[in-house]
Amino acid sequence: MARLDNYFGEADASVDSAETLTAQHVFRDLEQHVKWGSRSSGKQVVVGVKGSGKTELRRHLESQTDSYVLNFDxxxxxxxxxxxxxxxxxxxxxxxxxxxLIREFARRFSESQKSKTATALKKALDVSTSIVKQVPNAIDLTVPGATLKLGALLQRDAASVLQSTLDRLIADVLSALRDAGKVGAILIDDVEDVFSGISDNPLFLEGVARAVADINNHGEERLHAVLFVKHGLWRSWFERPKEYDRVRSVIDFLTWDHDALVELIxxxxxxxxxxxxxxxxxxxxLWAREFSWAGKFDTFTRYCTQYCVSGPRDMVTLCNLAAGKPAGDEPITRKHIKASLGAYSEEKVLSLNADFGDTYPDIHKFVEQVFQEASVQMTGKELAELIESRTLLDARFHDEFKSNKQWYPATRxxxxxxxxQVGVVGYKSPTGMMYAIEKPNLSNSELLEKVVVCVHPAFRPHLNIA
Structure with a gap:
């Protein structure tokens, strides 16, 4: 009997049960540095490409505590x-x-139970409401919990009242948590869905990151806040910062390597x-129970992991594809992996827009234009020249593409x-090929100086690159 299409589980952590996530979780070094549990400081903004496990990490953190956890996603x-x-x-x-954020935390847990802590949180909410009422039109009383209007709070005249509200609110919420011996947490995932339009406003993302840092600074070990951000969105902020240095130390990146991906399967x-x-x-x-290979195990698994652009989601997707029609009920071999690469590669190119389209609209069309039947290997400078010749100097493409893109044209x-940054190319390092999933940050000049730059193996079949 052929295996199921999701034989190795779901590629998307948002649809898995908490029990399944716990059993399949692969520890990442980042976890021991996140401000969580009893820590009074640590990393608070987690950046990763789509499919790198941000949601899985968020859900894992949540499962490791009996805290009051409020999710925004x-x-x-x-x-x-x-x-x-x-x-x-x-x-x-x-x-x-x-x-x-803190008002919604207080409202949610004051309404979800009947306890001394719930009563104290309700009082904290009411006191903050009475203070913020001094700001005209700041409260929408038609919505449960007296919802605040962001636009009114951002008015210059509201600054002093807003600061007083925040100071009192944090003090009251922390007091309620301490009295109960409880810890509170606010987790923000899918930030572009939580804050509509944030992809077009990196400055607002900076404000959200600073809000998270402020909550953590006051909350110490009693109240945590963690923000999860896609790499493309982070990059657009990083390139146009105002106060980035204020939160630089609390930002970390979710990365994966070969060994972690093999452990995952x-x-x-x-x-x-x-x-x-x-x-x-x-x-x-464990691999031998589902796979079969000739030669060394490390050689076989590296053949598999080389096609992973963003980490765990790619690894699971590729193994699921090979486990379906190619392998059927047979042990999965290199032949079955290879037979899956056509469909897998096409999906990887087309999904670039799903992963990075908020920051780089129609990025998949740009990739197809640049790399169709291109050389697999080049220098950094040759990559820039290839891009220039096939886009900036191609009148038809250039005129069509520049009309509605906020990121194009740009320098080569x-x-x-x-x-x-989107994972289409990597460079040769002393330890092997290096891609964004392992080293997220690279400057323009560093890339141009690379002697060997390669198109990622995952994209080559669809782009007809030998």
Whole structure:
């Protein structure tokens, strides 16, 4: 009997059960640095490309605590205002967003239970409401919980009242949590869905990041806030910062390497077969239950992981494709992986727009224009020249593409770096090929100086690159 299309589990962590996520979780070094649990400081903004495991990490953190956890994500967006045109300084945005986040935390848990803590949180909410009423039109009383209007809070005249509201609110919420011996947490995932229009306003993202840092600074070990951001959105902020240095130290990047991806599939095999995974995980033995290879295990697994652009989601997708029609009920071999690459590669190119389209609209069309039947290997300077000749100097493409793109045209060096950031190209390092999933940050000049730049193997079949 042929295997199911999702034989190795779901590629999207948002649809898995908490029990499944716990069993399949691969520890990342970042976890021991995130401000969580009993830590009073640590990393608070997690940046990663789509598919790198941001949602999985967020859900894992949540499962490791009995805290009061409030989630903001695509399913619990809460904010209805489009923030694309808000041009206020990030300091003012910081106070407004922090106030709204903490008020929603207090409202949610004061209404969800009947306890002394719930009563104290309700009182904190009411006191903050009475203070912020001094700002004209700041409160929408037609909405449960007396919802604050972001636009009114951002007015210059509201600054002093807003600061007083925030100071009192934080003090009261922390007091309620301390009295109960509880910890609170606010997790913001899918930030572009939580704050509509934020992709067009990196300055507002800076304000949200500073709000998170402010909450953590006051909350110490009692109240946590963690923000998860797509790499493309972070990059657009990083390139146009105002107060980036204020939060630089609390930002970290979610990365994956070969060993972690191999461990991921081993844990999925163990879970699939109902096995308890020992701490001394026998990775090769677990792979042997579903795969077959000639030669060294490391050689075979590196053949598989080389096609992963963004990390775990790609690894699971590729293995699921090979486990379906190509392998059927046979052990999965290199032949079956290879047979899956056509469909996998096409999906990777087309999904670039889903992953990065908010920041770089129609990025997949740009990639197809530049790399169709191109050389697999070139220097950094040759990459920039290739981009220039096939886009900036191609009158038909240039005229068609420049009309509605906020990121194009740009310098050829800048466009080359974007190709690295979205994972389409990597460079040769002393330890092997290096891509954005392992080294997210690279400057224009560093990329142009590379002697060997290669198109990622995942994109080559669809782009007809030998």
């Amino acid at each position: 695509a399913d619990h967006a809460y904010f209805s205002q489009d923030v694309s045109t808000i041009g206020e300084p990030s300091g003012r945005t910081k106070n407004a967003v922090a106030t709204i 081993a844990k999925r095999i163990a879970h699939r077969r109902g096995m308890e995974v020992a701490q001394s995980l026998e990775v090769e033995a 060096a800048r466009l080359a770096l974007i190709m690295y």
